[in-house]
Amino acid sequence: MFENLSSRLTRTLDALRGQGRLTEDQVNTAARELRMALLEADVALPVVRDFVERVKARAVGQEVTQSLTPGQALLRIVQQELTEVLGGTAEALNLRTQPPAILLMCGLQGSGKTTTTGKLALRLREVDKKKVLVVSCDVYRPAAIEQLKIVAAGVGVEWFPSEAGQDPLAIAAAAVEYARKQYLDVLIVDTAGRTSIDGAMMKEIAALHAALNPIETLFVVDSMTGQDAAKTAKVFSETVPLTGVILTKADGDSRGGAALSVRHVTGKPVKFIGVGEKSAALEVFHPDRIAARILGQGDMLGLIEETARKVDAEAAAKLAGKLKSKKSFDLGDFREQMQQMQNMGGVESLLEKLPGGAKMQAQLQKAQPEREIKRAVAIINSMTLQERRFPDLIKASRKRRIAAGAGMEVQEVNKLLRQFDQTREMMKKLSGGGMAKLMRSLAGRMPPGMMR
Incomplete structure (x- = not known):
């Protein structure tokens, strides 16, 4: 959502470096970039003009505190002005009337x-x-x-x-x-x-x-x-x-x-x-x-509100209890986690609400995570209940049957089982209280800068 505008504005603000005060030249350069970004985003001209003028008026000569760089100072001003352009505060539906x-x-x-x-x-x-x-x-x-x-x-x-x-x-x-x-x-x-x-x-x-x-x-x-x-x-x-x-x-x-x-x-x-x-x-x-x-x-x-509204609390509590009692995380649990993610709008919807999520989305574009989730669920659905509960039973002949049932190649089944093994290891660490170790492990696997 709004990827082009987001990337252009972010680049503009990141370009400001160095001085302890926002100079007029810096602000004018940033203002030109902001104007171009908004016009390219097909924003109405009067809106662009008013927005840029308000940002310039507030930014020229703005002191930069020890905790902020010039880019961060301008970012704060732009964010406040964007909020105003978008309406300031959320306005709920008015239902205060005689029903209906x-x-x-x-x-x-x-x-x-x-x-x-x-x-x-x-x-x-x-x-x-x-x-x-x-x-x-x-x-x-x-x-x-x-x-x-x-x-x-x-x-x-x-x-x-x-x-x-x-x-x-x-x-x-x-x-x-x-x-x-x-x-x-x-x-x-x-x-x-x-x-x-x-x-x-x-x-x-x-x-x-x-x-x-x-x-x-x-x-x-x-x-x-x-x-x-x-x-x-x-x-x-x-x-x-x-x-x-x-x-x-x-x-x-x-x-x-x-x-x-x-x-x-x-x-x-x-x-x-x-x-x-x-x-x-x-x-x-x-x-x-x-x-x-x-x-x-x-x-x-x-993200927190969406999670509270859409995640099946009973299913989450059941899984937490299962892990706490040292029972093994199985393929049925794995499928349930993927379906919960789909209920929340999928990987892209979740990433969009995380800081820096747009960059992660760009990195995941070729991977097509939504398609991969659907394929994984289809493969698990092709398994018997016993195979879901005891994944180690799945050998060559079973893999061929599962792949045929899901309309896929055996390589896809092998790929899913590898992903499941990695997730099961993470779940073991979670159940043992190793959250800090798990996060360090995850950070090591992420592309540079993603976990900052």
Whole structure:
């Protein structure tokens, strides 16, 4: 996420070395680099201009304390200003109203509106413990209604039926009435989109807003459209009173222009950010944490929160108890650990939240860790229960059968077994209290600078 912007800004800040004060020449050079980095990231020009001027005003003549280099001093200023551009503080959904709280989703076709409706419904159900109903008012594409029905079933929330050709206002009114009678907490209304803004669409959304009086009107936008995302959001905000923005497909956005532009252009907060295809891949937008990630500082708070939410605590406690009792770590446990990692969004998602994670991601790109995890799970699934419990039983004939069952070569089975042996040795050290020794061992295997 935002890799190009992140690497460019990091290089700019790392280039400052030596003097005990940030000189005007140093700041001007850095400002030019910042401007180029932001323009290349497709950030709106007014945002670039304001951001660079604020950084320059704060940085010229800035004293550098004994604990900071000039690069670190400027980094702190840039991080604070980035946080401000992104919105300052996270803004939660407002659900303080007579149930059902109505959330109106709007945006262009292809922005990920229906998928995001499902992700938001899942979050409200799991995190906020709300009873959620979703309804589609997109009567122009029958596939859109069916898509929302499938999405709703996948995330375990109720779907209100609608059909092509019905009046969108009548559908919305019926859904509200149903939600009230069933004592549901939240109603999410998915509206029709178009490939581009047109008068009929804007008129329909305005009419729906007037009829529903939603507590939240959320504009869903594809972050990969750059500053066009901010321009489109501005047009929508002039038609209906938006309360927030949801950026989708941020995991595929290497530039970051939309994230940095949309708040400045619309004056509306980004409330959520979509970071993957999975239903749980929707994060609260924390400006300070996103700024830290852009500058390669990681997001440890986000990682801790995600771990607490997504890791199966019961399974983790069971494994800890097993290791403590000196029972052997087996292939079933190994598979469970890999599946837990997949539940958290995979290796890349975890690395992105670690300081310096972008560099580690670049180093792992050729290794394709997500693909390797899927292959490993497939190989273990091809084994018998006895083989998973007693891996030492797996000799040549068993390896051939396992490989055939997984649709792979025997070499892949051998590779998995070697990885498992290494992990089992680490687990033995953990169970014996050798964490410090383990970390030193890991540091020795990492590329230079990765464990700093």
